Amino acid sequence: MISTALTDLWYGFGVALEPHNLLWCFVGVLVGNMVGVLPGMGPLATISILLPLTFGMKPVAAILMLGGVMYGAQYGGAICSILLNLPCHPPHAVTCLDGFPMTKQGRGGVALGLTVFASFVGASWGITEMIFLSPLLVRAALQFGPAEVCSLMLLGLLAGSTLARGSPLKGVAMTVVGLFLGSVGTDLETGSERYTFGMTELDDGIELIALALGLFGLAEFMSSVNQVAPINTRYTNVTFKDMRPTKQDLKQAFFPMWRGTIIGSLCALIPGTGPTIASFVAYATEKKISKHPERFGTGLIEGVVCPEAATHSSVQGDFIPTMSLGIPGDAVMALLLGALMIQGIVPGPQLISQHPDIFWGLVASFWIGNIMLVLLNVPLIGIWVKMLAIPYKYLYPSAMFFVCIGVYAANNDFFQVGEVVVIGMLGYVLLRLGFHPAPILLGFVLGPRFEENFRRAMLISRGDITVFVQRPISAVFVAMCAILIGSQIYFRLKGGKTPDLEPADESKPVEIPAQLAPHHAPATPAE
Amino acid sequence: MAPTTAGRNSLQSSANPLRDLVHKRDFYAGGLMILLGLGIALKGATYRAGTLMHMGPGFLPTALGVILVLVGIAIAAVALGPTDSQEDQRILPEKPQWWAWLCILMSPVLFIFFGRYFGMAPGTFACVFIAALGDKNATWRGTFVLATVVTIFGVSLFSYFLQVPMPIFTWKGGL
Numbered sequence: 221m222i223s224t225a226l227t228d229l230w231y232g233f234g235v236a237l238e239p240h241n242l243l244w245c246f247v248g249v250l251v252g253n254m255v256g257v258l259p260g261m262g263p264l265a266t267i268s269i270l271l272p273l274t275f276g277m278k279p280v281a282a283i284l285m286l287g288g289v290m291y292g293a294q295y296g297g298a299i300c301s302i303l304l305n306l307p308c309h310p311p312h313a314v315t316c317l318d319g320f321p322m323t324k325q326g327r328g329g330v331a332l333g334l335t336v337f338a339s340f341v342g343a344s345w346g347i348t349e350m351i352f353l354s355p356l357l358v359r360a361a362l363q364f365g366p367a368e369v370c371s372l373m374l375l376g377l378l379a380g381s382t383l384a385r386g387s388p389l390k391g392v393a394m395t396v397v398g399l400f401l402g403s404v405g406t407d408l409e410t411g412s413e414r415y416t417f418g419m420t421e422l423d424d425g426i427e428l429i430a431l432a433l434g435l436f437g438l439a440e441f442m443s444s445v446n447q448v449a450p451i452n453t454r455y456t457n458v459t460f461k462d463m464r465p466t467k468q469d470l471k472q473a474f475f476p477m478w479r480g481t482i483i484g485s486l487c488a489l490i491p492g493t494g495p496t497i498a499s500f501v502a503y504a505t506e507k508k509i510s511k512h513p514e515r516f517g518t519g520l521i522e523g524v525v526c527p528e529a530a531t532h533s534s535v536q537g538d539f540i541p542t543m544s545l546g547i548p549g550d551a552v553m554a555l556l557l558g559a560l561m562i563q564g565i566v567p568g569p570q571l572i573s574q575h576p577d578i579f580w581g582l583v584a585s586f587w588i589g590n591i592m593l594v595l596l597n598v599p600l601i602g603i604w605v606k607m608l609a610i611p612y613k614y615l616y617p618s619a620m621f622f623v624c625i626g627v628y629a630a631n632n633d634f635f636q637v638g639e640v641v642v643i644g645m646l647g648y649v650l651l652r653l654g655f656h657p658a659p660i661l662l663g664f665v666l667g668p669r670f671e672e673n674f675r676r677a678m679l680i681s682r683g684d685i686t687v688f689v690q691r692p693i694s695a696v697f698v699a700m701c702a703i704l705i706g707s708q709i710y711f712r713l714k715g716g717k718t719p720d721l722e723p724a725d726e727s728k729p730v731e732i733p734a735q736l737a738p739h740h741a742p743a744t745p746a747e
Numbered sequence: 748m749a750p751t752t753a754g755r756n757s758l759q760s761s762a763n764p765l766r767d768l769v770h771k772r773d774f775y776a777g778g779l780m781i782l783l784g785l786g787i788a789l790k791g792a793t794y795r796a797g798t799l800m801h802m803g804p805g806f807l808p809t810a811l812g813v814i815l816v817l818v819g820i821a822i823a824a825v826a827l828g829p830t831d832s833q834e835d836q837r838i839l840p841e842k843p844q845w846w847a848w849l850c851i852l853m854s855p856v857l858f859i860f861f862g863r864y865f866g867m868a869p870g871t872f873a874c875v876f877i878a879a880l881g882d883k884n885a886t887w888r889g890t891f892v893l894a895t896v897v898t899i900f901g902v903s904l905f906s907y908f909l910q911v912p913m914p915i916f917t918w919k920g921g922l
Contacts, residue, residue: 273909387773389825393780393818400787400811407804414794414804415787438851445847446883447840613882613889618897620851620878621871624858625901629911634859641855648848652838653776675802683800 225351232580235280236588241581244281248288249589253596255289256296257604261619262309263293264658265440267555268432269622271562272629279563280577284585286559287539290552291343291586294495294535295593298335298528299601303328303455304608311495311531314503318516318523323455325519329462330469334521335528336597337465338477342529343590345481346488346536350583353489354544354572361545361569366677367687371697373670376547378701381659383493388708390655398663401426403671421635428558429630430639431664435657436551437623438644441616443651448612458605460598469521476506476522480529487530488537494550495531495538502530536586543579545569547666551658554665561665772838777823781816788812850881866917867906871898 235241255266267286274282297309302319315335322331364372377399381391404415405425416422465473480502487498506526507516516523538549546567548554557567565575572579627637647657681687689695791812794805854874862870876894879885905911 276909387822387825389818389822390776393815393822396811396815396818397783400808400815403808403811410795410804412794412804414808415790438855441851442844442848443840445851445881446842446844613879613884614893616851617854617875617878617881617893620854621858621875621897621901624855624862624874625867625871625905625911628858628862628913629905629909632912634863637855637859637862641852645852649779652840653779654772655776671807674807678799678802683798685799 222352225355228576228580229351229584231576232582232584233588235577235581236284236584241281241284241585242588244277244285245288245585245589246592248285249292249592250596252289252292253296253593253600254292254604254607256293256309257299258296258308258607258610258615261615262436262440263290263552264432264436264555264661265619266293267552267559268429268436269619269626271429271432271555271559272626274559275562275630279560279565279575280581282563283556283560283578283582286556287582287585288589290556291532291535291589292593294531295336295339295597296604298339299332299597299604302331302335302524303458303605311499311535312528313496314499314527315524317503318518318520321517321519322521322524327519328455329458330465331521331524332458332597332601333463334465334469334473334525336463336594338473338480338525338529339532340590340594341477342481342484342532342534343536343586345485346533347583347586347590349485349488349533349537350540350543350586354540354579357540357544358569358572364569364693365691366673366680367691368694368697370670370673370677371688371694371701372545373547373666373673375697375701375704376541376549377659377663377666377670378704379490379493380548380550380662382704382708383490383497386654386656388712391659394650394655394657394659395663398660398665399667399670400663401431401660402664402667408668408672409675419635421633425668426643426664427627427630427633427636427639428555428562428664430627430636431643432555432558432661433623433627434640434643435647435660437619438640439647439651439657441619442644442648444612445616458601463598473521473525476526477529479506479509480526481533483526484530484533484535485537488534488540488549493534495534498530498534499527503527539582539586542567543571543582546571546669548662551661554662558661558665771826773826774823775838777819777821777826780819780822782819784812784815784817784819786812787815844881847881847883850877850879854878862913864917864919866915867911867913868898868902868915870913871901 236245251266251270252263255261255263267289270286270289274285277285293309294311297312298315298319300306300308301312301315303323305316305320305323307313307316319328319331319335322328377395378392381395382388402425404422406413406423413423483502483505484495484498487493487495487501503523503526506522507513510516510522538553542548542553542557546557546569548557560567560578565571565578623640624637627640628634630636650657677687678685687694688698788809789812791805791809794808795803796805796809797803854877857877858870858874860870861873872894875897876890879890879893902915906913906915
């Protein structure tokens with residue numbers, strides 16, 4: 221089995237190294253890295269803006285580039301956390317705790333250097349995991365009937381909404397809203413129109429890009445406009461020489477790095493637990509097993525490399541369920557899956573065998589992209605930091621143009637630009653009411669497939685709803701759903717918050733932005 | 748869209764938990780979900796539901812609407828209990844940015860209008876111009892320069908390079 225995986229990987233490198241694929245992979249990681257540094261622009265908004273541009277490309281190049289944006293942004297987010305104390309992207313919020321103190325001590329360069337190294341190790345592990353686990357998962361998943369697929373999707377949706385940030389109940393509400401939005405348009409089986417209110421433009425459903433840009437573009441701009449504090453770039457002069465760690469640093473960082481990697485890869489295997497949870501758990505674990513936990517928060521290298529390695533290992537691992545089962549773990553994955561669907565590729569267990577170029581090309585491009593990022597990060601940090609000086613008042617109007625033209629270009633339809641306005645307005649109201657809109661996207665992408673499989677399962681079982689617990693594999697998934705809900709209720713009654721995010725904010729003077737809206741940069745004061 | 752009570756949700760607390768509710772964000776969050784769920788379910792009920800075995804188009808949406816109502820009730824019910832004092836209970840942010848919000852929402856609207864009747868360049872210019880006016884430090888001059896720069900750059904990228912089929916200038920008179 222190992223030999224087949226390696227042959228496939230070899231083939232993947234052949235695909236990923238084709239000049240135009242290589243070029244788009246490079247463009248992806250470069251853009252991703254840049255946006256990762258910029259506060260106020262997340263990977264979600266970036267991927268949705270770039271999505272229409274990929275329609276003209278081949279599917280392989282498109283997914284390579286969009287994937288590159290995603291993990292490129294993870295590298296950039298670390299820069300922002302360490303040098304500026306801005307948790308631009310939630311997974312890197314914990315990195316601020318020890319990263320910024322290191323910067324203040326003049327060791328920011330070392331922190332960055334080791335972060336890049338740890339990220340690479342974490343990512344490599346995640347990719348290896350993907351190479352060997354995906355085919356196994358696929359073999360199991362090919363046995364699934366509609367009932368199993370249905371309960372698995374239910375598990376994925378529940379995990380995605382309850383384990384994410386914020387209140388689990390609100391997460392479930394958002395998922396349901398997403399599922400509903402996915403059902404707008406012509407019903408696939410009967411051809412009758414649903415919730416179109418006579419607008420023929422809605423027959424094909426709500427446009428994915430309009431939804432994503434409304435929620436993560438427009439609504440985000442509305443919440444950040446005139447609220448972004450000026451950025452303190454006092455500590456951002458980092459040269460290449462500063463980034464070289466001493467032997468002592470390396471020794472200190474070695475084991476935390478591996479622990480973070482393992483934690484991240486375990487988190488990736490649990491559906492719904494993305495990089496954010498992985499990094500929080502990694503930091504808490506590292507603190508717990510440390511001989512001197514009281515020194516965490518004062519600039520310990522362990523507190524930087526462990527969560528960063530975990531983030532990257534989990535980011536790559538998140539691709540496993542997305543690619544092998546067609547069930548995305550979070551909103552970014554849902555968007556990538558949406559991109560594949562726009563290209564006419566049906567996600568699911570058959571993807572690897574039907575489109576080996578996409579899967580193995582993607583895996584190989586991860587490695588190539590990560591190496592590019594390691595090389596890029598060193599000379600480019602200075603440039604990215606200068607870009608931070610671009611005031612928000614120039615950034616968001618320009619982004620508004622990209623939103624408008626991007627949605628228009630998707631189908632050359634002005635109506636869909638109008639959809640963005642409505643969705644953006646609704647998205648902002650939801651944000652202010654304490655909802656996190658990410659699960660909407662998850663529900664939206666999975667919705668039509670969920671409905672299709674549900675109907676099919678019911679048809680096969682002749683309307684017997686107990687089929688979901690009668691079939692053993694499906695019963696396991698249903699049981700896991702029940703455990704998930706049960707544990708949430710249990711923790712709620714015990715008075716705790718979400719268990720996974722709790723460890724990190726015990727006895728910490730610095731506020732952990734566990735409920736931080738994605739890009740609320742000025743949550744923690746710069747000094 | 749935001750409830751008008753938001754303005755006076757100061758920290759005054761009373762012994763009556765029901766009156767307290769008016770000042771809790773989750774109460775409105777739950778309420779919104781209940782309304783949304785009701786709307787979905789009622790509209791969904793007008794479609795054919797079918798049987799479990801042969802589901803009609805209305806089955807799933809109606810079920811989703813009902814679930815959303817239940818979740819909404821749960822969210823509002825949780826608001827009855829003690830809440831985190833740290834959590835922000837304001838619905839509107841500390842400094843509401845009505846003008847900026849209006850500008851951002853108008854930006855795609857102007858893009859649609861000018862894009863449809865006058866072409867990509869005027870659409871882009873209007874879209875960026877109005878959005879940039881939303882910033883509290885915006886000046887006419889700065890806004891104008893920004894909009895011009897983005898228009899030149901954007902039109903050359905999307906029209907020439909990416910071949911988006913939208914005329915740069917057009918005139919659809921008579922509106």
